[in-house]
Amino acid sequence: MAVPSTSLKMNPLGGCLTGKAPVEMDLTKGELIKREPVTLIWRNIPVNGRKAVVKMYRRGLFLQCYSLITSFRSKREFEGLRELEQHGVPCSTPLFWCHGHFGPYGWGEALVTEEVAHSQPLRDVLASRPEAATSLDVSPLFANLARMHAIGVHHGMLRTRNILVADRAGSPTFVFIDLARSHLFPGDIRHKRMALYDLMSLCEGLLPYFSEDLVHSWLSAYGIPEPERIRLSARIKRFRLTSRLRKALAWEFDIRNVLAHFRTPNHFWNLGKRQT
Numbered sequence: 001m002a003v004p005s006t007s008l009k010m011n012p013l014g015g016c017l018t019g020k021a022p023v024e025m026d027l028t029k030g031e032l033i034k035r036e037p038v039t040l041i042w043r044n045i046p047v048n049g050r051k052a053v054v055k056m057y058r059r060g061l062f063l064q065c066y067s068l069i070t071s072f073r074s075k076r077e078f079e080g081l082r083e084l085e086q087h088g089v090p091c092s093t094p095l096f097w098c099h100g101h102f103g104p105y106g107w108g109e110a111l112v113t114e115e116v117a118h119s120q121p122l123r124d125v126l127a128s129r130p131e132a133a134t135s136l137d138v139s140p141l142f143a144n145l146a147r148m149h150a151i152g153v154h155h156g157m158l159r160t161r162n163i164l165v166a167d168r169a170g171s172p173t174f175v176f177i178d179l180a181r182s183h184l185f186p187g188d189i190r191h192k193r194m195a196l197y198d199l200m201s202l203c204e205g206l207l208p209y210f211s212e213d214l215v216h217s218w219l220s221a222y223g224i225p226e227p228e229r230i231r232l233s234a235r236i237k238r239f240r241l242t243s244r245l246r247k248a249l250a251w252e253f254d255i256r257n258v259l260a261h262f263r264t265p266n267h268f269w270n271l272g273k274r275q276t
Contacts, residue, residue: 008103010110012096014078023047023096025054025112040105043115051115052095058108072099073180074111080153080182081113087151089144091176092116092164116175118167123160126209133209136165139221141174145202146222148176149195150188156181156249158198159241160205181249183256190223197249199232200239212237 009022017023027042034041040056057073074097081094092113099109125132141163148155155162157178164175189195199222203215212233219229 006104008105010096010098010102010112011100012112013098014075014082015094015096017048017096023112027054030054045112047095047112050095051117053092053113053115054110055113056102056105056108056110058106060107072097072109074099074109076182076184077111077179079184080155080179081176083151083153083184084148084176084179087147089147089151089153089176090166090173091179113177116164116166116177119164119175121161122163122165122174123205125165126160126206136172138174138206138210139218141202142218142221144174144176145198146190149190149192149198152185152187152189153179154183154185154189154194155179155198156183158202160202200236201241203236204239204241207236 007024007026007028010025011022012018012020025045025047027045030042030045032040032042038058040058042054043051045052045054055074078094078097081091084091085093092115095112095114097109097111101107102110125136145158155176157180162176162178164177166173166175183194185194199219206215215236216229216233219232220226224232
């Protein structure tokens with residue numbers, strides 16, 4: 001698939017740039033790091049004096065209109081990241097989201113986040129540095145996951161590729177990214193079913209590199225008492241995020257978000273208004 005290099009004007013929704021002049025996005029200055037029929041991602045894009053990551057979902061006119069009735073994926077991801085940022089949970093800083101017609105890319109929506117400097121996906125760290133299996137302490141990641149769930153944020157696709165390891169002040173910081181399948185619940189979801197999927201999905205990605213005893217010990221950083229850790233460890237060993245389970249979770253995710261969207265007061269009256 002040929003991807004045109006161009007400059008686009010985007011009208012920011014959400015964030016500090018909302019209501020201001022359109023933002024000029026010179027995609028020719030960035031690096032295309034993901035190219036799929038639906039999803040395009042660039043990094044090193046200059047935005048308002050910062051280096052940003054631009055994630056574009058190509059939707060087509062029908063899905064664009066459908067999203068006006070339900071909700072936009074980029075808006076949900078923006079809101080999830082903003083919730084984490086406001087509560088001090090390490091994440092990629094959301095700058096804005098938008099939707100519309102993006103010139104040669106057609107109809108779609110986009111999320112713009114600040115690039116996380118000096119970082120690498122946890123998956124790549126574990127695959128390229130065998131010593132990380134003995135030197136890397138992942139307990140802070142479990143503690144931050146507990147904080148995420150305590151404020152009602154369900155990640156939805158918590159794989160090691162969606163966690164960045166950033167070098168900050170000489171020590172690693174685990175940064176949550178890619179909340180495209182996230183959902184905001186009205187309260188604490190720790191020890192609930194949806195949070196359990198996040199937790200087991202994370203552990204499944206760590207077990208090929210770390211011992212079961214070590215992963216078991218990190219569950220205490222999440223706040224799980226010893227008797228529950230023993231039972232949960234047995235479930236984690238059997239857990240597999242199969243294609244069938246991903247599809248089932250995706251259906252539940254879509255239904256939850258549609259219902260939440262329609263519970264919004266004056267939903268139909270707000271369809272044509274700028275969203276923040």
